[in-house]
Amino acid sequence: MIAKIFRGFWFFTLVGLLVFFLYDYASMSEELLLSDEATNLTVSRDVFFYCFLALAALTNGSVYLMRSLMKHPSYVSWYTGLVILCNFFFMLTAYFVMLYNSTEKYDFKYMGLALYLVLGAVALWLIVLPVVRSRVKQSDKEKL
Numbered sequence: 001m002i003a004k005i006f007r008g009f010w011f012f013t014l015v016g017l018l019v020f021f022l023y024d025y026a027s028m029s030e031e032l033l034l035s036d037e038a039t040n041l042t043v044s045r046d047v048f049f050y051c052f053l054a055l056a057a058l059t060n061g062s063v064y065l066m067r068s069l070m071k072h073p074s075y076v077s078w079y080t081g082l083v084i085l086c087n088f089f090f091m092l093t094a095y096f097v098m099l100y101n102s103t104e105k106y107d108f109k110y111m112g113l114a115l116y117l118v119l120g121a122v123a124l125w126l127i128v129l130p131v132v133r134s135r136v137k138q139s140d141k142e143k144l
Contacts, residue, residue: 003073006080013087014060020091021056024098025049032101052094059086078132082125089118 028045035041066079099106
């Protein structure tokens, strides 16, 4: 049951990611500044869009691959939750790049906090994997 809920939530985050990223793409300038160090790192918005889209497609496409490889529903739910968190990270990253290259004045300290919170949630989700594995092994032993 939880796997179906995660799958539905994953679908909505995937659609949200695509809609959000298309909106960001439409509002980006032709050249994007990615680094403001001594050497400015710029990239065209098309290159950024297609690289970001390929990364999101690989990440979200792996859900189907893992569903066929991982037979236990707990593993599938865990992996789908990981991809949901990655989708949130991708949305925030695209939004950060869009804001960084806009002409608006924005206080970036809150955006950094949001990015670190999502990365912390991903790290916490990765730490939960051994707990999931032990519970699966426990439930398999009880079935015998």
